[in-house]
Amino acid sequence: MSEPAPLSxxxxxxxxxxxxxxxxxxMDVCHCGLCRRWSGGALMAVECDPGLAVEDEGQLGLYASSDHGERGFCRACGTSLFxxxxxGSFLAVCAQAFDAPDRFVxxxxxxxxxxxxxxxxxxxxHKMTGAEVVAAFAGPPGSSP
Known part of the structure; x- marks a missing residue:
């Protein structure tokens, strides 16, 4: 199966x-307290290649939510984006920010x-505990939860 094409x-x-x-x-759902507070509910996100192409980076806000992760959002309307x-080793884009989110299972x-x-x-x-997620991220290079 080929890798999906870039989506807008x-x-x-x-x-x-x-x-x-x-x-x-x-799409995956994160139930951690940080994601629930940031997104206003369970965070539905899609793992993407780390290279995110943004048209106007001046409107993109970044919040360092931990020593290892950051969250991207729109400075104008506040939409949670990724x-x-x-x-730079992992990127999860909010599923509902895609133009056609219904394509994701x-x-x-x-x-x-x-x-x-x-x-x-x-x-x-498939359900994973926090400990299982942390262990998956600590796995061999290129592995992800």
Whole structure:
């Protein structure tokens, strides 16, 4: 199976437009407290090649949310756009920021041990605890959760 083509996306107001190449046509959900607070719910994101092409980087805001990760957002409207490793080795783009998010299939839920009891997804997914996610990131180069 070939790698998906680059896909376009944007923030709510259109000030930040981007192109990203998904690694696969699947989205993952993060239930960690930081992602839930940042996105206003469970974060649905798509793992993409680290090279994100942004049309107007002047409208792109970055927030260093930990010593290893940063979050990208639109400075004008506040739309959450992506989470990436600060060293550039991993990029997860918010699924709903893509122009056609319905192409992605929900595949994996991470930090399942942090998920509050007030919601659940109906479809069957691969589930990983926080410890399993951290271990996957600490694995061999090129591996990802």
């Amino acid at each position: 996306g944007r923030c709510l107001c259109g000030a930040v437009r981007f192109r990203a190449r998904p690694r696969r046509l699947e 989470w990436r490793m600060r060293d 929900l595949a994996t839920e991470i930090f399942i041990d942090d998920k509050p009891a007030n919601y659940a997804f109906a479809n069957d997914t």
